[in-house]
Amino acid sequence: MVILVVMKNTPCTLLHLLTAIAFLWQCTACHKKDVDTPFPAPTDSLGKINAWVYDSMRYYYYWNQSMPAHPDISLPVADFFKSLLAKEDRFSSVSNGITSTAVKPTFAQYGFQYAWVQHPANPNALTGVVLHVAAMSTAWNKGLRRGSCFVAVNNTAVTISNVATIDEVLHSGHTFTMDTVVFSNSQVQNRGTLQLAAAYIAENPVVATRLFQYNGVTTGYLFYNAFDEQYDVSLLTAMEKIKQAGASECIVDLRYNPGGSTSTAAKLAAMLVNVQATSTFAVFQGNGNGGKRTYTFDGILRTAINPSGKTFSDLAARSLSLKRVFILTTRSTVSAAELLVQSVKPYAQVIQLGDTTLGKDEASFQISDMRTPRQINWVLQPTIYKLFNANGTGNYNKGIAPFLYINELSVFPLQPEGSVADPLVQQALQTIYGRVAVTETNLRHTYAPVQAYKNSAAADAMLAPAVTIPR
The missing domain is CATH 2.30.42.10 (PDZ domain)
Structure with missing residues (x-):
């Protein structure tokens, strides 16, 4: 999902969308008409909160037409929120700052x-x-x-x-x-x-970069683990090195990438394939209130906070202008990572290897009460948009299927990131060169008769933060 933070002043009056974050709505102030609720105006505190939830969902929610006509406003807030969700909705969530329907990966x-x-x-x-x-x-x-x-x-x-x-x-x-x-x-x-013990240190998502060479052809390799905008300098540096090495092929490993910043996804796409600042990056389709919004690469880049690559010419100078891109995916490839796969397809051939992605083809923003003093502490993050590429291709809620299915656990023990013994990397190199181009030593691997039962990275992907648009 895509996250925006929308400051919602009152349940049924004027909304002011901050221009620095509300690129999806493309306005500085969106006016919302009063909505007739299917229940009398509540006077109790729980009822008032649920009325605010209902009003917000009825205006913004992608599936607002499927909301129940007569919801039970006496339910606890989290249960009331769930009662409004469409059966196909897997990702909308609500939080009061203390408890949440989401679980940390x-x-x-x-x-x-x-x-x-x-x-x-x-x-x-x-x-x-x-x-x-x-x-x-x-x-x-x-x-x-x-x-x-x-x-x-x-x-x-x-x-x-x-x-x-x-x-x-x-x-x-x-x-x-x-x-x-x-x-x-x-x-x-x-x-x-x-x-x-739980004590996580933030990871630089540029985990590994490599070059593979054979018969005069150079292939770049990037293991990229999150579209985290604060590390865009590292991403641009990695792509610059790959370009300077003369790479004419590239393998982008997104197998565990849970998504992140839309602007960072646009930066990487622009450094992989031949696009212009005015080329369409993505199309966002909302309900009758949100409408259809088309965003160019330049339009997305203007939302970035990190100045690295914010100017399209900086990306063009590092672009590989590839005619095809190899992208490695699993069920843990989610959200902005899936958006990258889709957004590149109109401009180059995508050879996707591995497993089907999770299928988070939607965007969201946070809705909170910003009255002073604040009267409602709950924060909503419902699905607002469905995502499509420049060709109008979308509807991948069941995941994006690979060109060739490959089980990364077919080689056991697992190999280091970027190893030619890794089955996904191996297949990409086989396709490029007709052979495994790089021989590595001191890497032990054996084929063991194991069968995958459950992937926690895929489960974590269901809980992963949505794509973020910075404030």
């Missing part, structure tokens, strides 16, 4: 993502496989790396019957222990018990 609290896998020898037992670890996070400092394995949490072996409870522990924010193991010649060897 494991990665945001401990700095690692994981998947559960089964082994045919014991199909009821599950092994946790670490997919990615943020450098210098709690998990990193305890020694966890991509490919690390664990079989128990808080001294409880993980099984199919208790995995939901184990997942709750790993999302709790509380200190827990995990029993780590290594697999050697099909044997499990204990490696020790680690204790992890």
Whole structure:
């Protein structure tokens, strides 16, 4: 989703949308007419809050036509909000600043993502496989790396019957222990018990960059883990180095990318393919009040706070102007990451490898009461828009399917980011060169008969922050 922060003064009067953040509405003041509510004006505090929620949703909500005609305003606020949601809505949320319908991802609290896998020898037992670890996070400092394995949490072996409870522990924010193991010649060897506390350090999302070369053709590789605008300098630097190396192909690894800034997504797209400042980046389709909004690259860039790449000419100077782009995805590829995949397609061939993305084809903004003194503490974040590219292609709520499905767990243990032994990278290089172009040494990998059971990174993707438009 896309997040904007909209200051809503009263339930049924004038709304002032701040021009620095309200690019979706393209106005400095949007006037909202009084809405006839299907219930008498409430006099109790709960009823007044729910009336404010109903009024806001009826005006902004993408599926406002499917809202119940006679909602029960006596329900607790969170329950009342849920009662208004369309059955296809997976992402709208509400918070009062104390409790929230959203849950924090494991990665945001401990700095690692994981998947559960089964082994045919014991199909009821599950092994946790670490997919990615943020450098210098709690998990990193305890020694966890991509490919690390664990079989128990808080001294409880993980099984199919208790995995939901184990997942709750790993999302709790509380200190827990995990029993780590290594697999050697099909044997499990204990490696020790680690204790992890929630203390996440923000990650530079430019995790890895590489160059692959063969027969005079240079391919750039970028493992990019979030569209975090504060690191746009790192992104521009990485792309500049790839361009200076003469890359004519590029692999963009978004397999665990939960989205983020729309302006950063536009910056990366402009550095990958041949577009103009006036080229369409995305189309936002709202309800009858929001209408249809078309945004150019330049229009999106004007919303950026970080000056790096805010001028289109800065991006053009670093652009690879590719005719095709290889993008690696999984079910953990979400929101702005999906928007990048879609926004590039009108201007270049996208060869998507891996798994189907999550399917967050929508945008949202936060609605809060900014009266002085503030009378309502609840904050709404409903779905406001559906997203489409310059060709009008959208409706990917079930995810964007890859050109070729590849299971990253088919090589076990997992390989470091960007390794030619990683099956997704390997397929991209095979397509580009007709062979695996780079030979790496001291990278051990074996093929083990494991079967993916559940991917926590994909579960975290459901909880991931929406695409953010800065204030």
